[in-house]
Amino acid sequence: MTADHRPHAHPHPHDDGEVHEHDLGLQHDLGTIERRGFSRIGRRGVLGVLGGLGVVAVAGCASDDASTSSAGTPSTSGGPPAGGPGGPGGGGGAIGGDSSVTVADGEIPEETAGPFPGDGTNGPDVLGESGVVRSDITQSFGSASGSAEGVPLTLRFRVYDLTGEDVEVLPGAAIYAWHCDREGSYSMYDGDAADENYLRGVQAADEDGWVQFTSVFPGCYSGRWPHVHFEVYESLDAATDASNRLRTSQLAFPQDVCETVYATEGYEASVTNLSRVSLDSDGIFSDGYSLQMATMKGSVTDGYTATLNVPI
Secondary structure, rough: OOOHHHOOOOOOOOOOOOOOHOOHHHHHHHHHHOOOOOEEEEEEHHHOOOOOOOOOOOOOOOOOOOOOOOOOOOOOOOOOOOOOOOOOHHHHHOOOOOOOOOOOOOOOOOOOOOOOOOOOOHHHHHEEOOOOOOOOOOOOOOOOOOOOOOOOEEEEEEEEEEOOOEEEEEOOOOEEEEOOOOOOOOOOOOOOHHOOOOEEEEEOOOOOOOEEEEEEEEOOOOOOOOOOHHHHOOOHHHHHHHHOOOOOEEEEEEEHHHHHHHHHOOOOHHHHHHHHHOOOOOOHHOOOOOHHOOOOEEEEEEEEEEEEEOOO
């Protein structure tokens, strides 16, 4: 089974009506392992939990204090119209995303980087700019001075290595993350954000494999489910050139959180756009999104934290 055609596996109730721990998939299992103090688990053990098929439930990773928001029931009102930032077809273009990366069972899927990567594979290259290595990506840097507005969002990724017999965290690995602003525009490319470089940044994983960014909740633009793009690199040094990327993928947000955020001022266009797309009709997540669904914690008032395990 290829990584781009994973089934939609959801937690299922047993005869007692409850969802048991072993039904919650790799994202949950890694969080459970962390809470119980284990630093390593055999790869065979992980795949055994998954039935050896790479089938996982819709569950984000869990940190010690994380509370989980469900993925909700995707809207089915209409299919995704062609388009997105930049015009027809812009939302789902494969530019910058063609890859021959081999993805094993249980690893984060390989996805397109889309038409607005900002990594030099389609026009602008932010990776070589001084200032791109930062945790707060709400502000532009260098000669740009704009600021992205919206509901506060903290993005937390934890990078794991599934290459060998043991699953281990990857300290020192780097993640380049980027996403659209509240209006659905991508900096360096689109609309009023074309002259900005906000909502893009690179960070190295700490000794426990964690990478964290301070951002704002992205809008929903025509034709795509709300998401965050990211690329994984071996190190900060490697993250200066897109050809060094180990994995390109996307994080998805649960529907209930999106609807709550989009009911706030500034996200008016996202309400309509979200009603016209679902996780099952989205061009990226329609073939399976269980490994890419973030665990959410927080509120509109206090801001949200989106957490995702990134096994590669």
